[in-house]
Amino acid sequence: MQDELIKRACELLEDGTVDRVLGWSSGDFFYDITPTVFTSADEVRKRFVYNDFCGANLSKYLIAESQKDGKIAAFLKPCDTYSFNQLLTEHRINREKVYVIGIPCDGKVSVGTLNDAGIDGILSTERDGGDLVCTTVYGEKRIPFAEAQDERCINCKSRKHVVYDELIGEEGEVLDSHRFDEVEKLEAMTPEERFAFWQGELSRCIRCNACRNVCPACNCDLCVFDNPKSGVFSKAASNDFEDANFHIIRAFHVAGRCTDCGECSRVCPEHIPLHLLNRKLIKDINTLYGTYQAGETEGQMSPLSAFTEDGDAEPSIVQKGGIR
Amino acid sequence: MIVKVAEQKLPELLTAAAGVEKLYIPVDKSDKVSVFEEYAPGKTLSRKLNTLRSAKDFFFPQVQPMAKFRMEGKKIEVIDTREEPQDFIIFGVRACDVRSFDILDRVFLADPVDTYYESRRKHATIVSWACAEPSETCFCHSFGIDAAAPEGDARMWIAGGWIYLEDLTEKGAELLKALDLPALGADTSDEDAEKEVKAEQDRIHSIQEKLPLYSLKPADNRQKELEIFNSPVWKEFSDKCLGCGSCTFVCPTCQCFDIEDFNDGHTIERYRCWDSCMYKDFTMMAAGTPRKTQLERFRQRFMHKLVYYPIKNDGIYSCVGCGRCLRRCPIHMNIVKVMKALEEDAQCEKKN
Numbered sequence: 204m205q206d207e208l209i210k211r212a213c214e215l216l217e218d219g220t221v222d223r224v225l226g227w228s229s230g231d232f233f234y235d236i237t238p239t240v241f242t243s244a245d246e247v248r249k250r251f252v253y254n255d256f257c258g259a260n261l262s263k264y265l266i267a268e269s270q271k272d273g274k275i276a277a278f279l280k281p282c283d284t285y286s287f288n289q290l291l292t293e294h295r296i297n298r299e300k301v302y303v304i305g306i307p308c309d310g311k312v313s314v315g316t317l318n319d320a321g322i323d324g325i326l327s328t329e330r331d332g333g334d335l336v337c338t339t340v341y342g343e344k345r346i347p348f349a350e351a352q353d354e355r356c357i358n359c360k361s362r363k364h365v366v367y368d369e370l371i372g373e374e375g376e377v378l379d380s381h382r383f384d385e386v387e388k389l390e391a392m393t394p395e396e397r398f399a400f401w402q403g404e405l406s407r408c409i410r411c412n413a414c415r416n417v418c419p420a421c422n423c424d425l426c427v428f429d430n431p432k433s434g435v436f437s438k439a440a441s442n443d444f445e446d447a448n449f450h451i452i453r454a455f456h457v458a459g460r461c462t463d464c465g466e467c468s469r470v471c472p473e474h475i476p477l478h479l480l481n482r483k484l485i486k487d488i489n490t491l492y493g494t495y496q497a498g499e500t501e502g503q504m505s506p507l508s509a510f511t512e513d514g515d516a517e518p519s520i521v522q523k524g525g526i527r
Numbered sequence: 528m529i530v531k532v533a534e535q536k537l538p539e540l541l542t543a544a545a546g547v548e549k550l551y552i553p554v555d556k557s558d559k560v561s562v563f564e565e566y567a568p569g570k571t572l573s574r575k576l577n578t579l580r581s582a583k584d585f586f587f588p589q590v591q592p593m594a595k596f597r598m599e600g601k602k603i604e605v606i607d608t609r610e611e612p613q614d615f616i617i618f619g620v621r622a623c624d625v626r627s628f629d630i631l632d633r634v635f636l637a638d639p640v641d642t643y644y645e646s647r648r649k650h651a652t653i654v655s656w657a658c659a660e661p662s663e664t665c666f667c668h669s670f671g672i673d674a675a676a677p678e679g680d681a682r683m684w685i686a687g688g689w690i691y692l693e694d695l696t697e698k699g700a701e702l703l704k705a706l707d708l709p710a711l712g713a714d715t716s717d718e719d720a721e722k723e724v725k726a727e728q729d730r731i732h733s734i735q736e737k738l739p740l741y742s743l744k745p746a747d748n749r750q751k752e753l754e755i756f757n758s759p760v761w762k763e764f765s766d767k768c769l770g771c772g773s774c775t776f777v778c779p780t781c782q783c784f785d786i787e788d789f790n791d792g793h794t795i796e797r798y799r800c801w802d803s804c805m806y807k808d809f810t811m812m813a814a815g816t817p818r819k820t821q822l823e824r825f826r827q828r829f830m831h832k833l834v835y836y837p838i839k840n841d842g843i844y845s846c847v848g849c850g851r852c853l854r855r856c857p858i859h860m861n862i863v864k865v866m867k868a869l870e871e872d873a874q875c876e877k878k879n
Contacts, residue, residue, distance in 0.1 A: 230861075231739055231863060232739065235859035259857070318854075323576065407560070407562075409776045413773045413857050417857050429807060437789070439787070445789075466857075
């Protein structure tokens with residue numbers, strides 16, 4: 204697959220369709236993948252990679268890239284295309300400046316997941332049937348690929364590309380995922396248990412802002428938490444409430460716009476399952492307003508924005524004074 | 528002197544240490560995260576290579592309350608929230624983190640001395656722990672740190688069913704004495720202990736030699752301040768940077784802080800907290816910020832670690848090669864990539 208992508212990127216650069224290509228490159232290890240803008244076919248041939256570790260969502264980079272002169276080709280995985288569409292809807296990406304190439308994805312791996320499974324000192328990995336074989340300084344270790352993947356990939360919602368100019372590989376389908384199972388477990392808890400769960404998780408937050416900065420839906424020019432005039436400006440939480448406050452505000456701000464790409468949980472250095480906050484809101488929107496997938500269609504209005512008092516029935520759970 | 532105790536005596540050893548002073552050990556929070564926590568019977572020593580957050584928290588915590596102000600009518604009450612810490616032991620600190628304390632000392636203990644830091648530092652006894660299984664992201668070796676012979680007040684190796692303990696300072700010797708190791712079955716006249724530790728050290732070194740960053744050597748940048756400042760590598764790297772603070776907050780040597788007020792409407796809590804040069808408002812002043820672009824902010828972090836700090840501190844780098852930023856950066860941009868790119872850049876300049 205990587206060779207095919209490199210070939211296509213070089214063609215597009217050489218025939219002048221685009222003057223830049225957005226893809227991935229690696230560094231010292233096979234897994235330390237960085238989103239990269241390539242400006243020449245030479246660079247692409249030398250450094251472009253596409254492998255099991257290219258999990259980073261490229262769509263947010265296109266906000267800045269599509270403001271530059273010229274045209275950029277971007278290789279987007281199915282879930283990246285949902286973010287791309289959502290950013291188009293929010294008028295954050297200039298569509299004419301981007302040439303979208305849909306590429307297949309059968310799930311991505313983070314090296315952290317391998318470390319968690321007790322595999323360290325990794326020098327290389329290779330797919331062998333259904334397994335990921337890791338060569339390490341401590342010998343060869345095997346892990347089923349299904350277990351090595353990120354949670355968001357194990358519960359993949361769609362292998363379909365919702366936007367592209369051309370497609371490499373075969374088109375996939377929207378999947379019947381189990382992504383709300385964990386949310387249901389949380390819903391089944393008593394309020395006290397749930398509070399303890401989130402307090403335990405969020406107490407580890409170091410306010411590094413990785414979740415916010417990687418999130419395609421978090422695209423404000425100046426975040427309310429970075430604005431000294433907002434009254435909620437803070438660099439660190441002076442008490443437990445503030446970390447929870449930050450994450451709850453963020454979840455509500457992206458409600459109806461979050462495509463569930465899962466980048467927040469991938470990048471959290473403290474492994475806080477932040478995506479569960481967003482998924483709860485997605486699940487509630489589905490229940491109260493009808494099934495809705497942010498980013499599915501360009502220009503669609505979120506149910507939270509499209510709801511009108513006349514014409515639309517008030518969701519049954521809502522009554523004057525809040526939730527029944 | 529090296530003393531050995533059977534590994535199955537570890538719980539008793541920890542209980543004994545907790546009887547001497549408040550004891551902190553790394554424990555597993557989940558299969559993913561290990562953190563330093565106060566020891567209590569039943570807690571077990573995490574076997575993970577390193578804690579997610581570094582051990583700098585003990586001396587330079589993320590949030591350090593400084594004072595409270597309460598207002599009633601026209602009267603303002605100032606409440607001193609400082610507390611003199613008790614003596615404590617940090618048990619199982621890795622070689623990289625132990626060295627980070629020296630790097631922080633050169634900042635916080637230099638005139639004017641930071642009294643918050645100083646008092647915590649004074650009360651601590653550090654028992655370090657050699658790394659039996661270093662990771663591919665480890666490069667402490669590049670900074671002259673020996674993962675098989677960590678520094679500290681005392682150090683420990685766990686190998687072949689034995690715990691080996693050695694004192695390095697007076698404080699460490701006092702602690703080992705207070706632990707009453709013979710009561711745990713330690714044979715203080717075991718002459719094989721030194722040999723066995725040497726064998727373990729050789730084994731660790733032989734693993735390190737196989738690690739991909741083993742031969743990484745930082746360049747002496749002290750004469751090249753401007754050249755590096757103007758290097759083209761910053762543009763390419765900073766374009767990719769998300770501007771989050773995960774690298775700075777997991778880093779054992781990042782030392783920048785800010786002072787903030789939290790106002791709940793009745794009381795103002797003034798606290799010091801970690802700051803990150805990656806943030807837009809880093810070193811914000813009345814006239815604005817001196818580093819308006821991500822390029823300038825990104826450059827600041829690496830200039831500080833690889834150039835400014837060494838210039839002020841006899842060539843010592845402000846990095847210990849713990850590898851946390853290599854693991855945690857959401858886009859895998861890190862100090863190793865920067866060091867290599869600067870080196871390549873310097874080679875190109877030479878050729879031209």
